[in-house]
Amino acid sequence: MKLLEEIIFELSKLSEDQLTNENLHQIKKNITKKYNVTALPTNIQLQKKYQELVNLWKIKENKALKFLLMKRKVRSLSGIVPIQVLTKPWPCPGKCIFCPDEARMPKSYISSEPWAQRALLNDFDPIKQVYNRLLSLQSSGHNTDKIEMIVLWWSFDAYPYEYKLDFIKKLYDACNTFEDVKSKLSLSSEHPKSARFTIDLDKLDIKLSSSLEEAQKINENAKNRIIWLTIETRPDLVTEENVRFWRKLGVTRLEIWVQSVFNDVLQANKRWHTIEDVKKALHLVRKYWLKISVHMMPWLYKSNPEKDIESFKILFEDPYLKPDELKFYPTSVIPNTELYDLWKKWDYKPITTEEIKYIVKKVKQNYIPPYTRIKRLIRDIPSQEIASWSKITNLRQLINQELLEEKDLLNDKYFMRLFCDNDYKVSIFKFTPNQEDLLKNPVDISTVRKYFHNNFVCLCTRCREIRNKTSALQMDNDMSILLVIRKYNSSVWEEYFISFETLEGYLIWFVRLLLPKDFANWEWLGENVALIRELHVYGLEQKIGKAEEWVQHRGFWKKLMYVAEQIAFKNWYKKISVISGVGVRWFYRKIGYNLEWTYMVKNLA
Ligand code: SF4
Secondary structure (H helix, E strand, O other): OHHHHHHHHHHHOOOHHHOOHHHHHHHHHHHHHHOOOOOOOOHHHHHHHHHHHHHOOOOOOOHHHHHHHOOOOHHHHOOOEEEEEEOOOOOOOOOOOOOOOOOOOOOOOOOOOHHHHHHHHOOOOHHHHHHHHHHHHHHOOOOOOEEEEEEEOOOHHHOOHHHHHHHHHHHHHHHHHHHHHHHHOOOOOOOOOOOOOOOOHHHOOOOOOOOHHHHHHHHOOOOOEEEEEEEEEOHHHOOHHHHHHHHHHOOOEEEEEEEOOOHHHHHHOOOOOOHHHHHHHHHHHHHOOOEEEEEEOOOOOOOOHHHHHHHHHHHHHOOOOOOOEEEEOOOOEOOOOHHHHHHHOOOOOOOOHHHHHHHHHHHHHHOOOOOOEEEEOOOOOOHHHOOEOOOOOOHHHHHHHHHHHOOOOOHHHHHHHHHOOOOOEEEEEEOOOOHHHOOOOEOOHHHHHHHOOOOOOOOOHHHHEOOOOHHHHOOOOHHHEEEEEEEEEEOOEEEEEEEEEEOOOOEEEEEEEEEEOOOOOOOOOOOOEEEEEEEEEOOOOOOOOHHHHHHHHHOHHHHHHHHHHHHHHHOOOOEEEEOOOHHHHHHHHOOOOEEEOOEEEEEOO
């Protein structure tokens, strides 16, 4: 269509700085007026046209323009696109009083939740769900070459072995075959508005692999690679046998429901596990160095604000807990639950917006350490499904706004918590282009203090990630980058959060290193093995030219791996090993790591 083409041509004449939402809107308005069309074209339509014109060599590739037209940019600003898939309805061993039970959904899911709808439309089929998401993400302009696959349902280990194996194998198959079949997939006329797709697999000639191992092998070099694989489970289902099976499947991250650290609260809500079970589970998961994401539920039955806040304090103090990531799920009252009956009998008072704001603010200001990421503040339940609770939808913005107003008051507190906290020891070094010199130039804390001015609403890795604030990189000045090493203890022993940060505290890259104390029983890796639990980059998926090239040119990822290896070596570890998603093994091979069992390993001697 001429109109779309003309808009793209106009946009492609603009410089990177001029490619703003305001200019985009104005150009859309001017050109649609000229064509006498009332509705403005969507960014998805323009994104499609842009790609077409690039493919036909009518315009040059323009990363800034592509980024401008991308829908929901935030999805890939962390460098990776998430894809959520839901497993089929199945009985859960838990009887939690707040948990909804809808016959056609896995327990606790409500069919009107976005990903639940998508799963239902696609018959809970893993291949259909993945195709659906990949198609939708690519049509909105996202790069899907690095995928975090998230398998939703709280009790993954309640399924039979064969179902779990088949489901995960098909996730790899779907990523491996998508590029061959995507031209045959189309938008369903039944659900045009929701932009969801229904797919008839029988009409597609899909070549599935013959085993999980084969599917994983193919995915190592596929266009759409799974670089993280997440599952969810209950603490009492975490056994050595299950954890080993997860590793075989390629699982790198576990989401686990803790909810409260108080046994009386867990019992009153019929969780059927204790906090001791949680600690045992997390210790085991850490021994296999998976990343740990914990869910907490403020305002459970028989809890109160003080207890809830204390729960978070303990969560970050107890070495058996200390999660890498955190989701807040404030309790809501949903029909067809025991909690709903208690509320009807006036035995439970639901939380108000002010109360949840109070709890979250206290926790953010006082307890979230700089190595943890807050992934969610609220569960995405459609408000019509909530019988009683604050139905607020923009909680994060509200809280962040209030915290921003207090940011000057928080300056000293946040500085101390970033660099001088009692719970972790901090070392700071100047960035040097030569990696051998990285640990040779310590920076005095008073120098950092001179430049520090708090910009953050909280210190979690999400609030500090650089995203598109590339101006904070000060690209003409290497001295604006610091190497910061934070060391703390977990149940397995010493953990290091090693990062490159700007002088203002924005995170560019980080690596999580674990030096375990007592691992003589590692029959497949031997003794004295240091463990890398995560290597992460922020803000590069957008690929908008200068900043990306600048960061790549500095080779930050290699330097971080070098620092981690040096720390392990100086502590007498003989080997270092990375928990790596299947789709990122090639990356570690480039720097001398080889596959041993399910980990990438390098000798340090
Ligand atoms: S374990 Fe999860 S899915 Fe099962 S009843 Fe409890 S909340 Fe619901």
